[in-house]
Amino acid sequence: MDASLINPFIKATLNVISTMSNINPKAGKPTVKTSSDAWGIVTGVIGMAGQDVMGNLVISFDEASILEIVSAMLMENFQDINQDVVDAVGEITNMICGGAKKDLSELGLHIEMATPVMMIGKGLELAQFSKAPVISLQFLTQKGAFVVESNLSRRS
Amino acid sequence: MDASLINPFIKATLNVISTMSNINPKAGKPTVKTSSDAWGIVTGVIGMAGQDVMGNLVISFDEASILEIVSAMLMENFQDINQDVVDAVGEITNMICGGAKKDLSELGLHIEMATPVMMIGKGLELAQFSKAPVISLQFLTQKGAFVVESNLSRRS
Numbered sequence: 001m002d003a004s005l006i007n008p009f010i011k012a013t014l015n016v017i018s019t020m021s022n023i024n025p026k027a028g029k030p031t032v033k034t035s036s037d038a039w040g041i042v043t044g045v046i047g048m049a050g051q052d053v054m055g056n057l058v059i060s061f062d063e064a065s066i067l068e069i070v071s072a073m074l075m076e077n078f079q080d081i082n083q084d085v086v087d088a089v090g091e092i093t094n095m096i097c098g099g100a101k102k103d104l105s106e107l108g109l110h111i112e113m114a115t116p117v118m119m120i121g122k123g124l125e126l127a128q129f130s131k132a133p134v135i136s137l138q139f140l141t142q143k144g145a146f147v148v149e150s151n152l153s154r155r156s
Numbered sequence: 157m158d159a160s161l162i163n164p165f166i167k168a169t170l171n172v173i174s175t176m177s178n179i180n181p182k183a184g185k186p187t188v189k190t191s192s193d194a195w196g197i198v199t200g201v202i203g204m205a206g207q208d209v210m211g212n213l214v215i216s217f218d219e220a221s222i223l224e225i226v227s228a229m230l231m232e233n234f235q236d237i238n239q240d241v242v243d244a245v246g247e248i249t250n251m252i253c254g255g256a257k258k259d260l261s262e263l264g265l266h267i268e269m270a271t272p273v274m275m276i277g278k279g280l281e282l283a284q285f286s287k288a289p290v291i292s293l294q295f296l297t298q299k300g301a302f303v304v305e306s307n308l309s310r311r312s
Contacts (some may be wrong), residue, residue, distance in 0.1 A: 011245070028308055038275075045188055045201065045203075045273055045286070046203060047201075047202060047203015047204070047205060047212065047224075047269075047270025047271070048203065048205070048270055049203060049204070049205040049269055050268055050270035051268065054268070054269065054270050054271050056270055056271060056273055058204065058273075068299070086283055087283075087285065088311060089285075089287025091285070093285070094285065098201055105168060111205070112206055112207065112208065112210070112268060113203075113205055113207035114205045114210050114212055114270055115203070115210050115211055115284065115285055115286040115288075115307065116202025116284075116285040116286075117211060117212055117282055117283065117285070118282070118283045119194075119213075119275060119282055119283075120279065120280075120281040120285075120287060121277070121280055121281060123277075124275060124276075124277055124280060125181075125275065125276040126273055126274070126275055126276060127242055127243075127246070127273065127274045127276070128271065128272075128273055128274075129200070129243065129245075129246025129247070129249070129250065129272035129273070129274060130271040130272075132249055132271075134307055144212045148307070151191060151271065
Protein backbone atom coordinates (compact mmCIF):
# COMPACT_ATOMS: atom_id res chain seq x y z
CA MET A 1 0.00 0.00 0.00
CA ASP A 2 1.31 3.46 -0.88
CA ALA A 3 1.82 5.41 2.36
CA SER A 4 0.00 8.32 0.70
CA LEU A 5 -3.12 6.17 0.51
CA ILE A 6 -3.50 5.88 4.29
CA ASN A 7 -4.13 9.56 5.02
CA PRO A 8 -7.69 9.64 3.64
CA PHE A 9 -8.60 6.79 6.03
CA ILE A 10 -7.09 8.55 9.07
CA LYS A 11 -8.91 11.78 8.25
CA ALA A 12 -12.23 10.01 7.59
CA THR A 13 -11.96 7.98 10.81
CA LEU A 14 -11.42 11.07 12.95
CA ASN A 15 -14.21 12.94 11.13
CA VAL A 16 -16.79 10.18 11.32
CA ILE A 17 -16.19 9.20 14.96
CA SER A 18 -16.18 12.79 16.20
CA THR A 19 -19.21 13.78 14.14
CA MET A 20 -21.25 10.73 15.08
CA SER A 21 -20.34 10.42 18.75
CA ASN A 22 -18.58 13.64 19.78
CA ILE A 23 -15.64 11.43 20.83
CA ASN A 24 -12.20 12.47 19.55
CA PRO A 25 -9.95 9.41 19.26
CA LYS A 26 -6.17 9.81 19.22
CA ALA A 27 -4.47 8.26 16.21
CA GLY A 28 -1.26 6.27 16.66
CA LYS A 29 1.41 5.79 14.02
CA PRO A 30 0.83 3.62 10.95
CA THR A 31 2.49 0.21 11.12
CA VAL A 32 2.63 -2.72 8.73
CA LYS A 33 0.48 -5.55 10.05
CA THR A 34 2.24 -8.90 10.15
CA SER A 35 -0.29 -11.07 12.00
CA SER A 36 -3.62 -12.36 10.73
CA ASP A 37 -5.84 -11.81 13.74
CA ALA A 38 -8.95 -9.65 13.72
CA TRP A 39 -7.62 -7.60 16.69
CA GLY A 40 -10.92 -6.61 18.34
CA ILE A 41 -14.19 -8.22 19.35
CA VAL A 42 -16.32 -6.72 16.59
CA THR A 43 -14.91 -5.98 13.16
CA GLY A 44 -16.28 -4.30 10.04
CA VAL A 45 -14.85 -5.08 6.60
CA ILE A 46 -15.71 -3.31 3.37
CA GLY A 47 -14.33 -4.01 -0.09
CA MET A 48 -13.12 -1.18 -2.28
CA ALA A 49 -12.78 -1.64 -6.00
CA GLY A 50 -11.89 0.65 -8.84
CA GLN A 51 -10.30 0.28 -12.23
CA ASP A 52 -6.90 1.22 -10.80
CA VAL A 53 -7.05 0.19 -7.15
CA MET A 54 -8.48 -2.55 -4.96
CA GLY A 55 -8.47 -3.63 -1.34
CA ASN A 56 -10.36 -3.72 1.94
CA LEU A 57 -10.95 -1.36 4.80
CA VAL A 58 -11.06 -3.17 8.16
CA ILE A 59 -12.14 -1.54 11.42
CA SER A 60 -11.86 -3.61 14.59
CA PHE A 61 -13.07 -2.40 17.99
CA ASP A 62 -12.42 -3.66 21.48
CA GLU A 63 -15.53 -3.97 23.63
CA ALA A 64 -14.90 -0.80 25.67
CA SER A 65 -14.38 1.49 22.67
CA ILE A 66 -17.38 0.33 20.64
CA LEU A 67 -19.76 0.45 23.63
CA GLU A 68 -18.46 3.98 24.40
CA ILE A 69 -18.87 5.14 20.78
CA VAL A 70 -22.27 3.57 20.10
CA SER A 71 -23.65 4.69 23.47
CA ALA A 72 -22.70 8.27 22.55
CA MET A 73 -23.94 7.91 18.94
CA LEU A 74 -27.35 6.55 19.88
CA MET A 75 -27.62 8.34 23.23
CA GLU A 76 -28.38 5.11 25.07
CA ASN A 77 -26.21 3.15 27.49
CA PHE A 78 -25.13 -0.04 25.67
CA GLN A 79 -23.46 -2.70 27.81
CA ASP A 80 -23.30 -5.61 25.38
CA ILE A 81 -22.43 -6.17 21.75
CA ASN A 82 -26.03 -6.57 20.59
CA GLN A 83 -27.60 -6.23 17.14
CA ASP A 84 -27.78 -2.42 17.37
CA VAL A 85 -24.07 -2.25 18.15
CA VAL A 86 -23.19 -4.61 15.30
CA ASP A 87 -25.31 -2.55 12.89
CA ALA A 88 -23.60 0.62 14.11
CA VAL A 89 -20.23 -0.96 13.25
CA GLY A 90 -21.55 -1.52 9.71
CA GLU A 91 -22.72 2.08 9.52
CA ILE A 92 -19.39 3.43 10.83
CA THR A 93 -17.44 1.24 8.39
CA ASN A 94 -19.57 2.50 5.52
CA MET A 95 -19.22 6.15 6.51
CA ILE A 96 -15.45 6.03 7.00
CA CYS A 97 -15.05 4.36 3.63
CA GLY A 98 -17.34 6.97 2.04
CA GLY A 99 -15.27 9.79 3.53
CA ALA A 100 -12.02 8.24 2.34
CA LYS A 101 -13.50 7.63 -1.11
CA LYS A 102 -14.06 11.35 -1.53
CA ASP A 103 -10.46 12.22 -0.64
CA LEU A 104 -9.03 9.37 -2.72
CA SER A 105 -10.99 10.71 -5.66
CA GLU A 106 -9.20 14.05 -5.25
CA LEU A 107 -5.94 12.11 -5.55
CA GLY A 108 -7.23 10.72 -8.86
CA LEU A 109 -8.08 7.29 -7.40
CA HIS A 110 -11.68 6.36 -7.99
CA ILE A 111 -13.17 3.54 -5.96
CA GLU A 112 -16.64 2.10 -5.67
CA MET A 113 -17.64 0.63 -2.33
CA ALA A 114 -19.01 -2.85 -1.70
CA THR A 115 -21.25 -3.32 1.37
CA PRO A 116 -19.83 -3.95 4.87
CA VAL A 117 -19.73 -7.31 6.62
CA MET A 118 -19.36 -7.47 10.38
CA MET A 119 -17.61 -10.27 12.25
CA ILE A 120 -18.24 -10.82 15.93
CA GLY A 121 -16.10 -12.82 18.35
CA LYS A 122 -12.80 -12.70 20.21
CA GLY A 123 -9.56 -14.06 18.78
CA LEU A 124 -10.84 -14.43 15.24
CA GLU A 125 -8.40 -15.13 12.50
CA LEU A 126 -8.80 -12.76 9.56
CA ALA A 127 -6.36 -13.14 6.68
CA GLN A 128 -6.04 -10.99 3.58
CA PHE A 129 -5.54 -12.53 0.14
CA SER A 130 -3.43 -9.79 -1.36
CA LYS A 131 0.24 -9.12 -2.00
CA ALA A 132 -0.15 -5.54 -0.78
CA PRO A 133 0.97 -4.81 2.78
CA VAL A 134 -1.75 -4.14 5.32
CA ILE A 135 -1.25 -0.76 7.00
CA SER A 136 -2.68 -0.66 10.52
CA LEU A 137 -3.41 2.33 12.78
CA GLN A 138 -4.51 2.16 16.36
CA PHE A 139 -6.86 4.80 17.74
CA LEU A 140 -7.36 5.41 21.45
CA THR A 141 -10.63 6.55 22.95
CA GLN A 142 -11.10 7.41 26.62
CA LYS A 143 -12.24 3.91 27.48
CA GLY A 144 -10.70 1.64 24.87
CA ALA A 145 -9.12 1.33 21.47
CA PHE A 146 -9.81 0.34 17.90
CA VAL A 147 -7.73 -0.26 14.79
CA VAL A 148 -8.23 0.79 11.19
CA GLU A 149 -6.47 -1.29 8.54
CA SER A 150 -6.26 -1.02 4.80
CA ASN A 151 -4.47 -2.87 2.04
CA LEU A 152 -5.74 -0.57 -0.71
CA SER A 153 -3.23 -0.72 -3.54
CA ARG A 154 -2.89 -0.18 -7.25
CA ARG A 155 -3.80 -3.12 -9.46
CA SER A 156 -0.61 -4.57 -10.95
CA MET B 157 -30.98 -9.65 -4.67
CA ASP B 158 -32.47 -10.23 -8.11
CA ALA B 159 -32.82 -13.98 -8.60
CA SER B 160 -31.28 -13.51 -12.05
CA LEU B 161 -28.08 -12.33 -10.38
CA ILE B 162 -27.41 -15.67 -8.65
CA ASN B 163 -26.92 -17.76 -11.79
CA PRO B 164 -23.49 -16.35 -12.67
CA PHE B 165 -22.27 -17.38 -9.19
CA ILE B 166 -23.61 -20.93 -9.51
CA LYS B 167 -22.02 -21.37 -12.92
CA ALA B 168 -18.69 -19.89 -11.80
CA THR B 169 -18.61 -22.07 -8.66
CA LEU B 170 -19.15 -25.27 -10.62
CA ASN B 171 -16.60 -24.20 -13.25
CA VAL B 172 -13.87 -23.16 -10.84
CA ILE B 173 -14.15 -26.15 -8.49
CA SER B 174 -14.26 -28.71 -11.28
CA THR B 175 -11.44 -27.06 -13.24
CA MET B 176 -9.17 -26.62 -10.22
CA SER B 177 -9.81 -29.91 -8.42
CA ASN B 178 -11.63 -32.22 -10.84
CA ILE B 179 -14.37 -32.45 -8.19
CA ASN B 180 -17.92 -31.84 -9.38
CA PRO B 181 -20.05 -30.46 -6.54
CA LYS B 182 -23.84 -30.80 -6.64
CA ALA B 183 -25.68 -27.51 -6.25
CA GLY B 184 -28.75 -27.29 -4.03
CA LYS B 185 -31.57 -24.81 -4.42
CA PRO B 186 -31.12 -21.10 -3.66
CA THR B 187 -32.59 -20.01 -0.33
CA VAL B 188 -32.77 -16.67 1.43
CA LYS B 189 -30.39 -16.65 4.40
CA THR B 190 -31.98 -15.51 7.64
CA SER B 191 -29.21 -16.21 10.16
CA SER B 192 -25.91 -14.39 10.58
CA ASP B 193 -23.50 -17.25 11.10
CA ALA B 194 -20.51 -17.93 8.89
CA TRP B 195 -21.70 -21.53 8.25
CA GLY B 196 -18.38 -23.28 7.76
CA ILE B 197 -14.94 -23.42 9.37
CA VAL B 198 -13.11 -21.37 6.74
CA THR B 199 -14.82 -18.58 4.84
CA GLY B 200 -13.76 -16.32 1.97
CA VAL B 201 -15.41 -12.91 1.47
CA ILE B 202 -14.88 -10.60 -1.49
CA GLY B 203 -16.48 -7.22 -2.08
CA MET B 204 -17.99 -6.40 -5.46
CA ALA B 205 -18.60 -2.81 -6.46
CA GLY B 206 -19.82 -1.15 -9.62
CA GLN B 207 -21.62 2.03 -10.48
CA ASP B 208 -24.95 0.18 -10.53
CA VAL B 209 -24.48 -2.77 -8.15
CA MET B 210 -22.75 -3.61 -4.89
CA GLY B 211 -22.44 -6.50 -2.48
CA ASN B 212 -20.30 -9.39 -1.28
CA LEU B 213 -19.61 -12.91 -2.36
CA VAL B 214 -19.16 -15.27 0.60
CA ILE B 215 -17.91 -18.87 0.30
CA SER B 216 -17.86 -20.97 3.44
CA PHE B 217 -16.46 -24.50 3.57
CA ASP B 218 -16.78 -27.24 6.15
CA GLU B 219 -13.50 -28.94 7.02
CA ALA B 220 -14.16 -32.09 4.97
CA SER B 221 -15.01 -30.27 1.74
CA ILE B 222 -12.10 -27.81 1.78
CA LEU B 223 -9.53 -30.48 2.65
CA GLU B 224 -10.93 -32.64 -0.18
CA ILE B 225 -10.85 -29.76 -2.69
CA VAL B 226 -7.43 -28.34 -1.77
CA SER B 227 -5.86 -31.83 -1.58
CA ALA B 228 -7.07 -32.44 -5.15
CA MET B 229 -6.09 -28.92 -6.33
CA LEU B 230 -2.55 -29.08 -4.99
CA MET B 231 -2.12 -32.86 -5.33
CA GLU B 232 -1.05 -33.25 -1.72
CA ASN B 233 -2.93 -34.78 1.20
CA PHE B 234 -3.99 -31.91 3.49
CA GLN B 235 -5.36 -32.92 6.89
CA ASP B 236 -5.58 -29.54 8.64
CA ILE B 237 -6.68 -26.01 7.79
CA ASN B 238 -3.15 -24.62 7.44
CA GLN B 239 -1.87 -21.50 5.66
CA ASP B 240 -1.85 -23.22 2.24
CA VAL B 241 -5.51 -24.19 2.67
CA VAL B 242 -6.48 -20.67 3.80
CA ASP B 243 -4.64 -19.16 0.80
CA ALA B 244 -6.42 -21.62 -1.50
CA VAL B 245 -9.76 -20.37 -0.13
CA GLY B 246 -8.70 -16.84 -1.09
CA GLU B 247 -7.71 -18.03 -4.56
CA ILE B 248 -10.99 -19.94 -5.04
CA THR B 249 -13.01 -16.92 -3.83
CA ASN B 250 -11.16 -14.67 -6.27
CA MET B 251 -11.61 -17.04 -9.21
CA ILE B 252 -15.33 -17.63 -8.62
CA CYS B 253 -15.90 -13.89 -8.37
CA GLY B 254 -13.88 -13.36 -11.55
CA GLY B 255 -15.96 -15.93 -13.41
CA ALA B 256 -19.22 -14.39 -12.21
CA LYS B 257 -17.96 -10.90 -13.10
CA LYS B 258 -17.61 -11.97 -16.73
CA ASP B 259 -21.17 -13.32 -16.91
CA LEU B 260 -22.62 -10.35 -14.99
CA SER B 261 -20.96 -8.08 -17.53
CA GLU B 262 -22.87 -9.88 -20.30
CA LEU B 263 -26.06 -8.99 -18.38
CA GLY B 264 -24.94 -5.33 -18.51
CA LEU B 265 -23.82 -5.29 -14.85
CA HIS B 266 -20.22 -4.20 -14.51
CA ILE B 267 -18.43 -4.87 -11.22
CA GLU B 268 -14.89 -4.38 -10.06
CA MET B 269 -13.58 -6.82 -7.48
CA ALA B 270 -12.00 -5.96 -4.13
CA THR B 271 -9.52 -8.48 -2.66
CA PRO B 272 -10.62 -11.53 -0.62
CA VAL B 273 -10.43 -11.82 3.14
CA MET B 274 -10.51 -15.22 4.80
CA MET B 275 -11.96 -15.92 8.24
CA ILE B 276 -11.04 -19.05 10.13
CA GLY B 277 -12.89 -20.58 13.05
CA LYS B 278 -16.03 -22.52 13.92
CA GLY B 279 -19.31 -20.83 14.85
CA LEU B 280 -18.30 -17.35 13.73
CA GLU B 281 -20.92 -14.69 13.48
CA LEU B 282 -20.83 -12.90 10.12
CA ALA B 283 -23.46 -10.22 9.52
CA GLN B 284 -24.12 -8.23 6.37
CA PHE B 285 -24.79 -4.51 6.47
CA SER B 286 -27.17 -4.32 3.53
CA LYS B 287 -30.89 -4.16 2.95
CA ALA B 288 -30.60 -6.67 0.11
CA PRO B 289 -31.47 -10.28 0.93
CA VAL B 290 -28.60 -12.75 1.08
CA ILE B 291 -29.13 -15.66 -1.32
CA SER B 292 -27.45 -18.86 -0.16
CA LEU B 293 -26.71 -22.05 -2.07
CA GLN B 294 -25.34 -25.24 -0.61
CA PHE B 295 -23.01 -27.41 -2.67
CA LEU B 296 -22.27 -31.03 -1.81
CA THR B 297 -18.95 -32.70 -2.53
CA GLN B 298 -18.25 -36.39 -1.93
CA LYS B 299 -16.89 -35.76 1.55
CA GLY B 300 -18.53 -32.54 2.73
CA ALA B 301 -20.33 -29.37 1.80
CA PHE B 302 -19.86 -25.66 1.27
CA VAL B 303 -22.12 -22.69 0.76
CA VAL B 304 -21.95 -19.77 -1.64
CA GLU B 305 -23.80 -16.60 -0.64
CA SER B 306 -24.30 -13.28 -2.33
CA ASN B 307 -26.18 -10.10 -1.57
CA LEU B 308 -25.25 -8.42 -4.85
CA SER B 309 -27.95 -5.91 -5.62
CA ARG B 310 -28.60 -2.72 -7.53
CA ARG B 311 -27.74 0.52 -5.77
CA SER B 312 -30.92 2.29 -4.79
